[in-house]
Amino acid sequence: MKIKTRFAPSPTGYLHVGGARTALYSWLFTRHLGGEFVLRIEDTDLERSTQEAIDAIMDGMNWLNLDWDEGPYFQTKRFDRYNAVIDEMLEQGTAYKCYCSKERLEALRETQMANGEKPRYDGRCRGSHDHHAADEPCVVRFANPQDGSVVFDDKIRGPIEFSNLELDDLIIRRTDGSPTYNFCVVVDDWDMEITHVIRGEDHINNTPRQINILKALGAPVPEYAHVSMILGDDGKKLSKRHGAVGVMQYRDDGYLPEALLNYLVRLGWSHGDQEIFSIEEMKSLFTLEAINKSASAFNTEKLQWLNHHYINHMPPEYVATHLLWHVEQLGIDTRNGPQLFEIVTLLGERCKTLKEMAEACRYFYEDFSEFDADAAKKHLRPVARQPLEAVKAKLAALTEWTPATVHDAIQGTADELGVGMGKVGMPLRVAVTGAGQSPGMDVTVHAIGQRRALARIDQALAYIAEREAQQ
Known part of the structure; x- marks a missing residue:
């Protein structure tokens, strides 16, 4: 079997640290086994998706040198394919049209919550034979199995089971004709022959729904591995208040991509007590089984320590190619002075970041x-x-x-x-x-x-x- 993984970010913001680690794990798993890595932009959220965010994701992937074999695919360019599959499901009875008003659904939700029940659609339109006009607004729902359970063997967490009674009939097409995220993901994974889905633990609840849709389509079900979240130094979910913005912020702050990748791979994965890994070592040693299922805490001091190591142990000529960007940001003309690789050698021991080095080298040129x-x-x-x-x-x-x-x-x-x-x-x-x-x-x-x-x-x-x- 040919191994195939995908990284599928939503372009509603920057490529953040958690997303970069997920991309790295998917990429390493594929490279370790000689498979293929797909980049897919999941831009079905038309209101929040932006070209700026797409550019930021691509910049981050390119800066980290996480190359892809296929893509980037864009879900918004595949709506005809999704809708064709939905139409087939309507014919086969694995999906149905729902005409319930927003008011009815809100009232249903309030009643269920007042009774201490989990809010879910009650299936009113599932077996309905009421006549509706062809142009009457409706959504399309997936007819989720009503008995049994979904069990999958998570490659990081072990067996996970969901009762089908907990899963309601998911909307797969909105009233405006646009397919929904969970459905697009399923068709994409099927069409792109994805064998392993490696993603954040926030997607665990999506997995049983997606598995049921795949089975209804007669499509193969990939293996799933859900990675734990990254916490800040204070034990809370990593966010902007920890300085965790886009990956490119780490470039701006003077980190080498190799240092960030080395740091990210160790946020949840280990190989004995080894701390420093070349990219080739990561590819040869990486396995899903070695990923820890507990959350990891981000430590900026550790990242700085790694960055200092890479500044001083990678070829100065290579480090200088990254230093050049920082020097140019400061408007320093390096034509009249030493070669930049000499600056790396001169200031490497003193500087933990390339930004610091660029600021410190001005007197060599000006x-x-x-x-x-x-x-x-x-x-x-x-x-x-x-x-x-x-x-x-x-x-x-x-x-x-x-x-x-x-x-x-x-x-x-x-x-x-x-x-x-x-x-x-x-x-x-x-x-x-x-x-x-x-x-x-x-x-x-x-x-x-x-x-x-x-x-x-x-x-x-x-x-x-x-x-x-x-x-």
């Missing part, structure tokens, strides 16, 4: 006219003039500009003046970066470049001279 006030007050004092003048002379004399020769110039200055490296290095750091923190001075000064470094030392000396004049 000159500045002001120093950090606290750093300048502490390190650009009159006592720093002599070390700066001496190190400037040595740097200016270099004919070979390498981190090693820069280091020798700084060390040589300290040795000649009989002072510690800090007495030279700290004023030099503030002079060339404008701030009090940076990577090692040899690599930093080298990356900034000889001409630019000398000009910035002159600027610092002018600052010190002005400070001396005011005393």
